[in-house]
Amino acid sequence: MADYLVIVESPAKAKTISKYLGKKYTVKASMGHVRDLPKSQMGVDAENYDYDPKYITIRGKGPVLKELKAAAKKAKKVYLAADPDREGEAIAWHLAYSLNIDPESNCRVVFNEITKTAIKEAFKEPRKINMDLVDAQQARRILDRLVGYNISPLLWKKVKKGLSAGRVQSIAVKMIIDREKEIQAFVPEEYWSIDGSFFRGRDAFEAKFYGINGEKKELRSKEDVDEVRSKMSGDTFTIKNVTKKERKRNPVQPFTTSSLQQEAARKLNFRAKKTMMIAQQLYEGVDLGKEGTIGLITYMRTDSTRVSNTAKQDAKAYIEEHYGKEYIGQDKKASSQNANAQDAHEAVRPTTIPKDPKSVKSHLSRDQYRLYKLIWERLMASQMAPAVMDTMSVDLDNNGVTFRANGSKMKFAGFMKVYIEGSDDGKKEKDTFLPDLKEGETVEQEELTENQHFTQPPPRYTEARLVRTMEEMGIGRPSTYAPTLDTIQRRNYVALEEKRFVPTELGEIVLELMVEFFPEILDVEFTAKMENDLDYIEEGRQNWIEIIDEFYKEFEKRLKVAEEEMEEVEIRDEPAGEDCEKCGHPMVYKMGRYGKFMACSNFPECRNTKAIMKEIGVTCPKCKEGNVVERKSKKQRKFYGCDRYPECDFISWDKPVSRPCPKCDALLVEKKTKKGIHVQCTQCDYKEEPN
Numbered sequence: 042m043a044d045y046l047v048i049v050e051s052p053a054k055a056k057t058i059s060k061y062l063g064k065k066y067t068v069k070a071s072m073g074h075v076r077d078l079p080k081s082q083m084g085v086d087a088e089n090y091d092y093d094p095k096y097i098t099i100r101g102k103g104p105v106l107k108e109l110k111a112a113a114k115k116a117k118k119v120y121l122a123a124d125p126d127r128e129g130e131a132i133a134w135h136l137a138y139s140l141n142i143d144p145e146s147n148c149r150v151v152f153n154e155i156t157k158t159a160i161k162e163a164f165k166e167p168r169k170i171n172m173d174l175v176d177a178q179q180a181r182r183i184l185d186r187l188v189g190y191n192i193s194p195l196l197w198k199k200v201k202k203g204l205s206a207g208r209v210q211s212i213a214v215k216m217i218i219d220r221e222k223e224i225q226a227f228v229p230e231e232y233w234s235i236d237g238s239f240f241r242g243r244d245a246f247e248a249k250f251y252g253i254n255g256e257k258k259e260l261r262s263k264e265d266v267d268e269v270r271s272k273m274s275g276d277t278f279t280i281k282n283v284t285k286k287e288r289k290r291n292p293v294q295p296f297t298t299s300s301l302q303q304e305a306a307r308k309l310n311f312r313a314k315k316t317m318m319i320a321q322q323l324y325e326g327v328d329l330g331k332e333g334t335i336g337l338i339t340y341m342r343t344d345s346t347r348v349s350n351t352a353k354q355d356a357k358a359y360i361e362e363h364y365g366k367e368y369i370g371q372d373k374k375a376s377s378q379n380a381n382a383q384d385a386h387e388a389v390r391p392t393t394i395p396k397d398p399k400s401v402k403s404h405l406s407r408d409q410y411r412l413y414k415l416i417w418e419r420l421m422a423s424q425m426a427p428a429v430m431d432t433m434s435v436d437l438d439n440n441g442v443t444f445r446a447n448g449s450k451m452k453f454a455g456f457m458k459v460y461i462e463g464s465d466d467g468k469k470e471k472d473t474f475l476p477d478l479k480e481g482e483t484v485e486q487e488e489l490t491e492n493q494h495f496t497q498p499p500p501r502y503t504e505a506r507l508v509r510t511m512e513e514m515g516i517g518r519p520s521t522y523a524p525t526l527d528t529i530q531r532r533n534y535v536a537l538e539e540k541r542f543v544p545t546e547l548g549e550i551v552l553e554l555m556v557e558f559f560p561e562i563l564d565v566e567f568t569a570k571m572e573n574d575l576d577y578i579e580e581g582r583q584n585w586i587e588i589i590d591e592f593y594k595e596f597e598k599r600l601k602v603a604e605e606e607m608e609e610v611e612i613r614d615e616p617a618g619e620d621c622e623k624c625g626h627p628m629v630y631k632m633g634r635y636g637k638f639m640a641c642s643n644f645p646e647c648r649n650t651k652a653i654m655k656e657i658g659v660t661c662p663k664c665k666e667g668n669v670v671e672r673k674s675k676k677q678r679k680f681y682g683c684d685r686y687p688e689c690d691f692i693s694w695d696k697p698v699s700r701p702c703p704k705c706d707a708l709l710v711e712k713k714t715k716k717g718i719h720v721q722c723t724q725c726d727y728k729e730e731p732n
Contacts, residue, residue: 044065044066044116044117044118045062045065045066045067045116045117045118045119045120046066046067046069046109046112046113046115046116046118046119046120047059047062047066047067047068047069047119047120047122047150048068048069048070048071048109048119048120048121048122048123048136049068049069049070049071049122049123050070050071050072050073050123050124050129050132051070051072051073051325052070052072053322053325053326053334054070054155054325054326055068055069055070056068056326056334057155057325057326057334057335057336058122058155058160060333060334061156061157061160061161062160062164067112067116069108069109069112071105071109071123071132071136072102072105073132074099074102074131074132074135075098075099075102075105075106075109075132075135075136075139076096076097076098076099076135076138076139077096077097077099078094078095078096078097078182078183078186079095079097083186083187083190084096084097084186085183085186085187087187087593087597090590090593090594091586092183092187092586092589092590092593094179094182094183096135096138098139106139109136109139109140110139110140113140113142118148119140119142119148120148120149120150120164120167121133121136121137121142121148121149121150121170122149122150122151122152122163123136124340124342125151125152125153125340125386126174126340126342126386126520127174127175127177127178127181127520127579128178128520129151130149130170130171130174130175130178131174131175131178131179131182133148133149133170134170134172134175137170144169144170144172145169145170146169147167147168147169148167148169148170149167149168149169149170149171150163150164150167150168151163151168153339153340153386153387154324154336154338154339154340154392155324155325155326155335155336155392156335156336156392156393159392173578173579173580173581174579176578176579176585177575177576177578177579177585179585180575180578180585180588180589181575183589184208184571184589184592185207185208187589187592187593187596188206188207188208188562188596189205189206189207191596191600192205192206192555192559192600192603193205193206195600195603195604195607196551196554198609199554199607199608199609199610200547200550200551200554200609200610200612201547201612201632203532204532204547204551205528205532206551206555206559206562207528208562208568208571209511209516209517209521209525209568210525210528210529210532210534211552211555211562211563212511212516212562212563212565212568213507213511213516213525213526213529214529214534214535214544214548214551214552215552215555215556215563216502216507216510216511217501217502217507217529217535217542217543217544217548218544218548218549218552220499220501220502221501221543221544223498223499224498224499224501227498227499229495229496229497229498230261230495230496231261231262231493231494231495232259232260232261232494232495232496233260233261233262233263233265233266233491233492233493233494234249234250234260234491234492234494235249235250235260235266235269235444235489235490235491235492236248236249236250236489236490236492237249237250237437237444237486237487237488237489237490238486238487238488239278239437239444239446239484239485239486239487240484240485240487241476241478241482241483241484241485244476245487246446246448246474246475246476247446248435248437248444248445248446249444249445249446250269250442250443250444251436251443251444251445252443253269253272253441253442253443254441254443255281255436255443263491263493266491269442270489272440272441272442273439273440273442274439274440275439276485276486277439277483277484277485277486278437278438278439278444278483278484278485278486279437279438279439279481279482279483280435280436280437280438280478280479280480280481280482280483280484281436281437281438281443281480282434282435282436282480283433283434283435283436283478283479283480284433284434284435285431285432285433286431286432286433286434287429287430287431287432287452288429288430288431288432288449289427289428289429289430290427290428290429290430290455290457291427292370292422292423292424292425292426292427292455292456293419293422293423293456293460293462294346294388294423295346295348295388295389295390295419295420295423296388296389296390296416296419296420297343297344297345297346297388297389297519298317298341298342298343298344298389298519298520298522299344299508299509299512299519299522301316301320301341301389301415301416302316302317302504302505302508302522302523303505303506303508303509304415304419304462304463304505305412305415306503306504306505307463307464307465307505308415308463309408309411309412309415310540311408311412312504312526313504313508313522313523313526313527314523314524314526314527315408316412316523317341317523319408319409319412320338320341320389320412320416321341322409323336323337323338323341323409323412323413323416324336324337324338324339324340324341327401327404327405327409328404329401329404330404335392335393336392337391337392337393337396337401337413338389338390338391338392338413338416339386339387339388339389339390339391339392340386340387340389341389342386342519342520343386343387343388343389343519344518344519345386345387345388346388346423347387347388348387348388348390348420348423348424349387352387352390352394352420353372353424355393355394355395356394356420356421356424357369357424358394359394359395359397359421360421360424360425364425364458364459367426367453368425368426368455368456368458369424369425369426370423370424370425370426370427370456371426388420388423389416390416390420391413391416391417391420394420394421397417398410398413398414398417398418401413418459418460419460421456421459421460422456422457422459422460423456425455425456425458425459426453426455426456427455427456428451428453428454428455428456428457429451429452429453429455430449430450430451430452431449431450431451431452432447432448432449433447433448433449433475434446434447434448435447435448435475435478437484439486446475447473447475448473448474448475449472449473450472450473450474451472465500465503465505465506500541501541501542501543502541502542503540503541503542504526504540504542507526507542508522508526511525514565514569515568515569515572515573516565516568516569516572517572518572518575529548533545533547533548533633534547534548534551534552535548546612546632547612547632550610550612554607554610557607558599558602558603558606558607559596559599559603561595561596561599571588571592574588575588612632614629614630614631614640614642615629615630616628616629616630617629617630617639621641621642621643621647621649622649623641623647623649624641624643624646624647624649626641626642626643626647627642628640628641628642628649628651629641629642630653637653638650638651638652638653639651639652639653652672652673654670654671654672654684655670655671656668656669656670656671656684657669657670657671657681657696657697658699659697659698659699660699661683661684661685661689661691662691662697662708663683663689663690663691664683664685664688664689664691666685666689667683667684667685667688667689667691668683668684669681669682669683669684669691669693669697670682670683670684671696678694680692680693680694681693681694681695681696681697693708693710695710695711695712696710696711697709697710698710698711698720702722702724702725702727703727704722704725704727705722705724705725705727707722707723707724707725708722708723708724709721709722709723709727710723714731717731718731719731
């Protein structure tokens with residue numbers, strides 16, 4: 042038997058670490074938490090206001106705990122090496138309790154990356170369990186339990202079973218519903234633009250109407266456009282002003298948890314939950330063949346953009362070798378971070394800079410490779426020189442009417458040679474050519490195009506935009522974003538349509554009750570203050586019981602009022618407009634755990650149910666009898682199938698088009714790409730360019 046026992050959370054992490062520690066160490070996995078609050082009851086003593094938690098062994102963890110106890114008895118020393126955050130510290134504390142380990146002993150080992158050097162160094166400096174971190178985790182867990190286990194039964198009683206309410210998830214739902222209200226209340230405003238195409242000799246370029254006599258003017262109507270046109274005389278414009286500048290664009294910061302989730306959503310189309318799952322795999326270790334299992338990235342739950350000096354030097358060496366010395370960025374002062382950042386860890390970065398994406402691609406799954414490439418390129422870009430753009434602004438004048446042309450071209454790519462940050466609207470910067478125009482010379486107008494526009498409502502939240510907004514408001518922390526987004530969808534409070542959040546009827550009903558009876562839980566400032574209080578507990582500046590007590594005594598009063606005054610909400614069945622094919626009674630729309638569905642009104646005598654299907658106006662290409670309808674998978678992914686299923690098993694992830702292929706008469710489908718939606722054939726090479 043080995044002399045030392047090391048306990049981590051997962052088998053993958055155990056496998057990676059055991060490789061570095063040698064034969065004297067046995068590494069085992071606890072499979073996460075071994076103790077928690079009971080699911081069947083509150084598990085917190087709120088009656089006496091001491092908030093003493095009642096922890097029990099998690100169901101199913103008995104055999105794991107038995108194995109760990111047996112191994113601990115045989116070991117000279119037990120090290121607890123869970124993740125380096127509040128949750129990891131709490132796991133270590135619960136393990137210490139279960140295995141009779143003194144939490145004041147040097148039993149805790151932490152590391153930010155799973156590499157040989159980091160592991161060896163960590164085991165040279167074990168420490169005692171940090172009870173401030175444990176208390177911060179306990180405080181969050183107990184707060185969420187007090188809110189959830191008090192409000193949820195109330196919602197079950199007044200609305201329907203299976204509902205839940207939480208601090209952070211309620212705020213997220215409110216943000217989505219508030220945005221929907223903004224969209225519905227939005228009144229479009231008309232405005233116009235005039236685009237001009239000009240030429241000088243063989244050189245052609247574009248310019249837009251700017252104003253009158255050099256002063257900017259907004260075009261609010263067609264009359265404004267006509268007024269501008271009436272001022273113009275002929276097709277000749279004189280170059281009035283030419284401004285040339287050199288503009289620098291600084292490199293992006295390396296990833297935090299939040300920015301990683303946002304960028305993975307924009308560039309890889311990953312949901313937040315998927316991003317964190319794959320990042321966990323890269324952190325815990327990937328089998329690289331002869332090299333064995335190696336952790337490829339640093340810990341992925343962080344709000345810091347700090348990078349170690351060693352990583353910086355390795356990055357600079359790589360940049361010089363592969364791109365040239367001029368691409369190396371200058372050392373800067375510590376970057377400004379989010380006011381809520383704790384800087385407990387480094388940024389999310391590759392553990393070994395020379396392991397570029399190409400060198401490990403053959404050992405990674407497609408998704409692992411794509412995320413690792415994103416993280417590696419982001420870190421490299423953060424250590425590179427700024428990009429330099431030559432910009433040019435030209436004012437063209439015709440009898441006091443000013444058009445303005447803006448051009449830019451890359452002078453030095455800098456960090457943009459490796460990485461360009463994505464944007465929520467998907468727009469990319471392009472070089473815009475302008476000829477070398479001089480003040481005083483003339484150019485000819487080729488064509489002027491008038492365009493009517495209307496202002497657009499604010500966009501619905503994507504996952505990336507919601508995470509960013511929550512972070513800016515101080516709502517939640519790195520470990521909470523993905524679980525929060527997952528929860529509000531699983532509870533059917535919101536749904537994703539075209540990758541954007543829309544509230545459901547159920548979400549609006551629950552929020553309305555929460556706003557009326559528990560306004561402080563939906564108050565952004567109150568919730569942000571609570572997050573700060575949890576941080577203060579972690580730093581040892583606040584007592585966790587006092588923080589909970591301050592919240593709960595007010596919450597308890599509101600709870601009593603809600604129990605007495607909250608009226609029952611009846612979610613009525615809506616007629617579906619068709620009869621049950623089994624018994625002939627009318628079908629109705631019902632609200633279920635996963636959203637609306639169709640059911641027979643003759644329940645319970647008839648238990649016929651059907652998913653709600655949306656016809657798209659296409660005849661089934663397989664059976665020629667049914668219609669193609671839009672469906673959703675168990676994971677809420679949209680797909681298309683025949684309404685005669687199971688008689689006809691036609692299925693397509695791409696939306697079918699009603700007309701056949703003009704080349705081979707086969708099925709046409711809509712394909713989504715970065716350039717837009719194009720139509721292509723499922724059998725031959727026929728393809729239509731995006732509109």
